[in-house]
Each structure stands twice: as C-alpha cells, then as structure tokens.
Amino acid sequence: MDERDFALLSTLQECNNISHAADRLSLTQSALSKRIKAIERELGCTLLIRTSKGVRFTPEGEVVLEHTARIRHELHDLRSYIDSTHDEVCGSLSAGFSVNYAALRLPKLLAEYHRSYPLVRLDVKTGRSLDLIKQLQTSQLDVAVVRGELPWDGKRYLLAEERVCVARSHELEQVPLGKLTYICHISDSSQSALMQRWLRENGLTDPKSTLNVADLHTCMRLVELGVGWALLPDIILEEFDGAVHPCTFANGEAFMRRMYICCHRETYELPQVNAMIDLIRKGYGA
Known part of the structure; x- marks a missing residue:
C-alpha cells in the first residue's frame, strides 16, 4: 500500500459509493475495483462489501481506515515540519x-x-x-x-463582528413583518437559537408564511425580489438594494454574528x- 491507496480508502469512506468515489479519483469503476482487490490480497482480508445503499467497510476495513488515516496525518506533519525549516x-x-x-x-x-x-x-x-x-x-x-x-x-x-439586520425590499418597508413571508436560511445551532430569541422577543415566532433556503445569497436575492423579509448579517448586504434595519435584543444588546x-x-x-x-x-x- 502507498499514499494513493490511503487516499483511495478515505475517498471511499466519504462517498460510500464506488461510482462516486471513482469519479472523484478520476478512475474508472473497473480500475477502482481492481485496486481494492489488490489491497485486499496484500492485506489478506476483505475490506468492504457492497450493499443496496452503497459500500460498507468490514470490521477489518474499519481498522485499516483508522491506521491509514493516522499514517496520512503523520506524513502530513512530517512534510510540514521539513518544509518549515x-x-x-x-x-x-x-x-x-x-x-x-x-x-x-x-x-x-x-x-x-x-x-x-x-x-x-x-x-x-x-x-x-x-x-x-x-x-x-x-x-x-x-x-x-x-x-x-x-x-x-x-x-x-476574532476577525469581524457582523451586525444582523432585518432586510426587505423598499416596497415592503412599511408593511408589518408579521404580515410578510419570513425567509429563513440554514445556520448553525447557536445562531439559530439567537434568531429564535429575536423572533420571540418581537412576537414573530408565528409568521404568516415561511420559506426555508440553504444559503444567504439565495435568501438575500429572494428578499430583493420582494418575496418577504429575512434576518441577514450586514456582510452579505454590502450591495443589497433594499431596506435594512439593524436588530437589537430586548435588553438593548446588538444582535451580532462573529467571524x-x-x-x-x-x-x-x-x-x-x-x-x-x-x-x-x-x-x-x-
């Protein structure tokens, strides 16, 4: 086995699929399967099995993954140390x-x-x-x-502190938020908790309707198009063409997101x- 085999096994673990792993490694499925068989012959054990939901590593395969991941990390540290000299x-x-x-x-x-x-x-x-x-x-x-x-x-x-703001189109600026669609974007648990706190303190936990999207850019674009309003950090609003109002909690604390x-x-x-x-x-x- 060599470093290419370590990367191959790691990719298989991440993709959980022979076809996807082959694409990422720029190999044909046949070439990838042959290499897996060669590694198994070298080690004298079966590393993985194919199921209807993808590939699954055997207990022996999981041990091999653990060791190869450690070896890759040690090799990375070794190269980094040598390079730093x-x-x-x-x-x-x-x-x-x-x-x-x-x-x-x-x-x-x-x-x-x-x-x-x-x-x-x-x-x-x-x-x-x-x-x-x-x-x-x-x-x-x-x-x-x-x-x-x-x-x-x-x-x-600490790199930056972003002020979280209510953003909506100019046409909707005078409409109460409770009568508009709330456009929510996916965030981490701590930020989601702060967003829920602000919504609760402002009586907006039961909006007229909601729209959930995956990222801030899509969220901002929908706001610009007049679909509704959103809570967005000011870093994303530098070129936003709409109404922006910084958020503050009930205790007077500014609603911030840190980078x-x-x-x-x-x-x-x-x-x-x-x-x-x-x-x-x-x-x-x-």
Missing part, C-alpha cells in the same frame, strides 16, 4: 473558508497569497462553518475561517500558516 515560505497548507467569506473575499485573498508565496502548495476548501470545524478537529485543515460560536480548543482570533480564524496550536508557527493568518487579518484591518 526552509528559508522561503513553502510547504503545504490546507485552508477552509465559510461559504459567505469565500463568495465575498476568497478569490482576492488567494491571488495575493499565491503572488507572495508561490512555493506553497495550497489545498482550499469551502463549506458550512460547522463542517469546517469538524475537518479542523480531524486535522484535515490547518486553518479555517468560520462564522458563529463553534467549539474549538486551538488558537482562535473567527481558527488553527491548530501545533501548526500556528508554520510560516505558510502564519502568512495566511496575517493576510486574512490584514484584509479586515486587524
């Missing part, structure tokens, strides 16, 4: 960014980082903040920009990680 900023860097940060700032950040540190091998992922924190916890990421109060015991820097940079204590001193953190903070004047 060079005079130039180089090496590998796995960075994750929340979808909203990615949509607004990521291309410019990556362009500037690549110009400044062309020798760094970048692996960039975007996604929901909760998913990024999980990837950070399992060492799939070195650094991540996330939104909300999520559990993390490594290094964490953080999170990284591992062990990798913080790596030049490529430190350079990325400095560049992100610079973008916010920190």
